Amino acid sequence: MLGIDQILRLPLLPLLLLQGISVRRQALILPEPRGARQGRQGDGPALRLLIAGDSSAAGVGVEQQTQALSGQLAAQLASAFEVQWQLEATTGHKTSDTIARLAALPKQRFDVVALALGVNDVTSGTSRKQFARQQNQLMQLLNDRFAPDLILVSGVPQMQHFPALPQPxxxxxxxxxxxxxxxxxxQAKARSTVVHFPFELPRDPALAAQDGYHPSAQAYHLWAEILAHRIKEHFT
Known part of the structure; x- marks a missing residue:
């Protein structure tokens, strides 16, 4: 059954196209942050961590990877583990792009995989059926290639609250x-190793980067805190 938004897309199409063009023209294009995309830190049991996905996984919105999801998550885990972490994320990547990227990596072991995907699938028009099929392919790839004990899936953000996007x-x-x-x-309900976290940060202007589209350093801190808590809970 079609949702009301799907029914209204055709009559709204001219306006939506104009708004989409306007957003792209006026968007503040932020670069991916500088800094290491892999490393080792902390003391304790070894923990191998892979972070993969789109621009939010890559840390767009801050200047340094230490302020981004990867850096803040590794720092929060370093109090309990010796964390060996690796970031495989690129601005604009959809689920299909991440599948191709991870398939090109050598077969290796990661204890935890943290994923941030979905926004570009939304903006590129990926259907629910296509998304489900590609996500299943991604889960199969992760299990076959990296054998993680835990896969943390961050929910698709609530794009209706993005400051950069006009209504409708x-x-x-x-x-x-x-x-x-x-x-x-x-997907998380069907797979015992997968945990889904709704991407529901407080509606605070301080949590948005200056482009009105990506997380700020404060938002990355809160996001990393949620993931770190679940990882510590699982492994300690």
């Missing part, structure tokens, strides 16, 4: 984001 474009994208997020929820 924000509403339409938000509805599709929620639709794709339900795929991730179902």
């Amino acid at each position: 474009l924000a509403w339409v994208l938000g509805r599709q984001a929620a639709r794709l997020d339900r795929v991730l929820i179902a």
Whole structure:
């Protein structure tokens, strides 16, 4: 059954196209942060961590990787583990891009994989059915290639709240984001090693980067805190 946003897309299409063009033209394009994309830190039992996904996984919105998800997550885990971490993320990547990227890595062992995907699947028009199929392919690839004990899936963000998006474009994208997020929820329920976390940060302007689209350093800290808590809970 079609959602109300899907029914209204055709009559709204001219406006949505104009808003989409305007957003792209006016968008503040932020670079991926500088800094290491792999490392080792901390004391304790060894923990091998892979972070993969799109621009949010890559840390867009801050200047240094130490302020981004990878750096903050590794720092929070270093109090309990010797963390060997690796970041495989690129601005603009959809699920299909991440599959190709991870398939090119050598076969190796990661204890934990943290994923951040979905926004680019929404904006590129990936259907719910396509997204489900690609996410299943991704899960199979992770298990076959890296054999993780834990896969942490961050939910698709609530795009209707992105400051950079005007209405009704924000509403339409938000509805599709929620639709794709339900795929991730179902996936986690079906797989014992997968845990889904809703991407529901407080609606605070301080949590958005200056482009109104990506997380700020404070938001990355909160996000890393949630993931670190679950990892510590699982392994200690």
